[in-house]
Amino acid sequence: xxxxxxxxxxxxxxxxxxxxxxxxxxxxxxxxxxxxxxxxxxxxxxxxxxxxxxxxxxxxxxxxxxxxxxxxxxxxxxxxxxxxxxxxxxxxxxxxxxxxxxxxxxxxxxxxxxxxxxxxxxxxxxxxxxxxxxxxxxxxxxxxxxxxxxxxxxxxxxxxxxxx
Numbered sequence: 001x002x003x004x005x006x007x008x009x010x011x012x013x014x015x016x017x018x019x020x021x022x023x024x025x026x027x028x029x030x031x032x033x034x035x036x037x038x039x040x041x042x043x044x045x046x047x048x049x050x051x052x053x054x055x056x057x058x059x060x061x062x063x064x065x066x067x068x069x070x071x072x073x074x075x076x077x078x079x080x081x082x083x084x085x086x087x088x089x090x091x092x093x094x095x096x097x098x099x100x101x102x103x104x105x106x107x108x109x110x111x112x113x114x115x116x117x118x119x120x121x122x123x124x125x126x127x128x129x130x131x132x133x134x135x136x137x138x139x140x141x142x143x144x145x146x147x148x149x150x151x152x153x154x155x156x157x158x159x160x161x162x163x164x
Contacts, residue, residue, distance in 0.1 A: 001019065001022040001026065002014070002015070002018055002019060002022065002054050006054075006055065011088075011089075011090075013054070014053065014088060015089055015090040015091075016037060016038075016087075016090065016091045017090060017091070017106045017110075019037060019057060020109050020111075021109065023037060023059070023068060024111075026059055027059065027066055027067055027068060028067060029065075029067065030111070031111045033059075033067060033068035034109075034110045034111045035120070037057075037068060037110065038103075038107070038112060038117060038120060039120055040071055041087070041103060042103055042120060042124045043074070043124055043128065044074070044087055045085070045087060045091065045158060046124060046125060046128045046153065046154050046158065047074065047076040047128060047132070047153055048078065048085055048153075048155065049076060049087070050075075050077050050087065050088055051075045051077075051088065052087050052089055054089065056073045076149055077152055078149050078151040078152040080151075080152075080155070081157070082155050084097065084157050085097075085098040085155060085158075086098055091103055091106070092104070092105035092106045093105040098157075099157065099158055099159070100159055103117075103121060104117050104121065125154060125158075128153055128154055129153070132153045133146050136149065
């Protein structure tokens with residue numbers, strides 16, 4: 001859908017915003033799928049999933065209509081900085097910068113008013129903060145695993161406003 005190269009050295013079309021535009025064209029329910037894509041983009045920023053390349057997003061046609069595929073290959077990464085993190089795909093006017101401000105900057109392209117998008121970000125922040133540890137333990141992770149991966153979740157730089 002994005003006509004993107006499968007290499008991180010050529011990221012010309014690696015973009016959530018462009019993917020939202022394509023969902024407008026392809027999806028049988030573009031408003032729902034674009035809002036869901038926005039949620040996933042926010043989740044990827046909050047868990048520091050730097051493996052969010054275009055091949056980890058798809059549409060499927062379980063019947064006769066195309067829809068956004070279920071999320072897959074979500075990989076938290078705790079080896080990123082606490083002040084600035086970047087996603088693999090562009091997510092706003094400031095490129096790949098994984099901050100609340102940047103994610104909100106293109107919310108209309110996802111079919112969302114800024115207040116709607118801001119509410120989604122707040123909801124996702126609460127869900128991640130509240131459940132990440134229990135989910136890891138429920139799926140067989142250990143307390144030590146949680147300790148190691150903890151820096152991936154809801155990093156302080158997510159809330160920084162930029163003057164760029």
